[in-house]
Amino acid sequence: MRKLAIALAATMAVTPALAEQYYGFADISVNYLDWTNKTEDLTNPDIGGFGGAKEDFFFLELEGGAGFDWGDVYGFIDLENPQNVSNKGQFSEDGGATDGFRIAAKGSIAANIGKSNWNYYGHVYSFTEASNGFYDQNVVLGVSYDLFTDFGLWVKPFFGAHIENQTFAGSGFNGFMAGYVLGYDFMLGEQKFAITQWHETEFGRKDQFRSNGTEHTLNSVGHNGAVSLWWHANQKLTLGVQYRYADHKLGTAAYHDATIFTAKYNF
Numbered sequence: 001m002r003k004l005a006i007a008l009a010a011t012m013a014v015t016p017a018l019a020e021q022y023y024g025f026a027d028i029s030v031n032y033l034d035w036t037n038k039t040e041d042l043t044n045p046d047i048g049g050f051g052g053a054k055e056d057f058f059f060l061e062l063e064g065g066a067g068f069d070w071g072d073v074y075g076f077i078d079l080e081n082p083q084n085v086s087n088k089g090q091f092s093e094d095g096g097a098t099d100g101f102r103i104a105a106k107g108s109i110a111a112n113i114g115k116s117n118w119n120y121y122g123h124v125y126s127f128t129e130a131s132n133g134f135y136d137q138n139v140v141l142g143v144s145y146d147l148f149t150d151f152g153l154w155v156k157p158f159f160g161a162h163i164e165n166q167t168f169a170g171s172g173f174n175g176f177m178a179g180y181v182l183g184y185d186f187m188l189g190e191q192k193f194a195i196t197q198w199h200e201t202e203f204g205r206k207d208q209f210r211s212n213g214t215e216h217t218l219n220s221v222g223h224n225g226a227v228s229l230w231w232h233a234n235q236k237l238t239l240g241v242q243y244r245y246a247d248h249k250l251g252t253a254a255y256h257d258a259t260i261f262t263a264k265y266n267f
Contacts, residue, residue, distance in 0.1 A: 019068040026064035029264040033057055033244065039256040051212035052251025054258075055098035057081050071111040071119055078104040085130075103128045110144045110156070117146045121158045137165040140177045155182040162202060164209055175204030175220070192232040199225035202249070216253035223247040226260070238264040 035054045043049040057080055065074035079085075080102040087100065108123035121144035128135045142160020157180040164174040179200035186193055203221045210218040228242040242260040246252070 019070055022067040022069070024064075024066035026267045027062075027238070027264045028267075029061045029063070029262050031059050031061060031260055031262045033059065033258050033260045035256070035258040039258065042254050043252050043256065045214075049214070050216045050252050050254040051214040052256075053098050054252070054256060056258075057099065058083065069112075071109065073107070073109050075107040076105065078102075080104065100132070101130050103130055110146075110158075113143075119144045119146065121160060134167050135165075136167070138174075139163040139165075142177075152186070153182065153184045155180055162205075166209065168213075169209045169211070172206065172208060174206050174209045175202060177202050179225075194230040194232065195228065196230065197225065197227045199223070212251045212253055214253070218251075218253050219248040222249040224249040228262075236266050238262075238266060240264070 034056050039054050041047065041049075043052055043054045045053055059078050059080040060082055061076055061078045063076040066072065081099050082101065084099055085101045104125075104127045106123060106125045108121070110119035110121050112119055122139070122141045125138045126135065127137075140158075140160040140162050142158060144156055144158035147155045147157070157178070159178045160176065162174045162177045163172070165171040177200055179198070181196070181198045183194060183196040186195075201221065201223050205218070205220045205222065210220070212218055224246045226242045226244045228240050230238055230240040232238050240260075240262040242262065244258040244260050245255070246257070247255040250256070
């Protein structure tokens with residue numbers, strides 16, 4: 001299973017046979033995402049919501065990553081509402097408004113530029129509402145930078161051109177994306193903890209991709225991310241709580257947020 005997860009993380013690259021590996025990880029997790037009541041109200045189409053109707057959901061995630069002397073790779077695949085894999089989908093009578101089976105996946109690669117901390121960077125994110133064929137695929141190509149501190153904080157910012165391919169909007173250049181991932185490990189007594197964050201800002205988005213099927217229109221700038229606290233209970237078990245946020249993203253023309261509760265098994 002560990003090899004499977006690392007292979008998933010490397011979907012955009014074939015690892016050279018003689019590459020030196022510095023680190024690698026893989027995990028599988030059970031997650032429950034709980035949207036705030038405010039978010040559920042402001043996205044409710046029955047009361048004039050801002051689009052992208054939101055409902056709490058359960059998902060399974062397989063995640064992996066690895067670092068080599070030439071760069072690093074990362075990837076995940078989420079199975080959302082897996083208990084409804086056999087229903088007729090998000091927009092059907094038995095599927096309800098938001099509880100259809102969905103698949104989200106991401107793969108990223110950062111390849112070293114010489115001996116500097118700069119990298120050629122790329123990622124692909126894909127979301128599919130499997131039973132009715134809705135999809136949204138996002139490709140970002142650009143550069144990233146690796147920043148490490150003496151006190152344990154690391155930050156990896158990136159910037160790139162954004163190309164999108166979506167069921168209703170079609171395909172094309174959709175502005176730019178900038179963002180970062182960061183992490184900080186620390187101890188409380190004998191217990192190991194970590195704080196992590198990922199954040200993405202899209203800007204210069206084209207009108208082609210800003211409609212969400214309502215009278216509301218997404219701004220040309222949108223934000224998306226999460227801040228997480230992890231408790232490494234032991235080598236195999238990690239428990240976490242995440243604050244998930246988005247603004248003029250995920251089909252909703254407003255700020256919306258949620259809490260995610262996570263239990264990971266580390267391979």
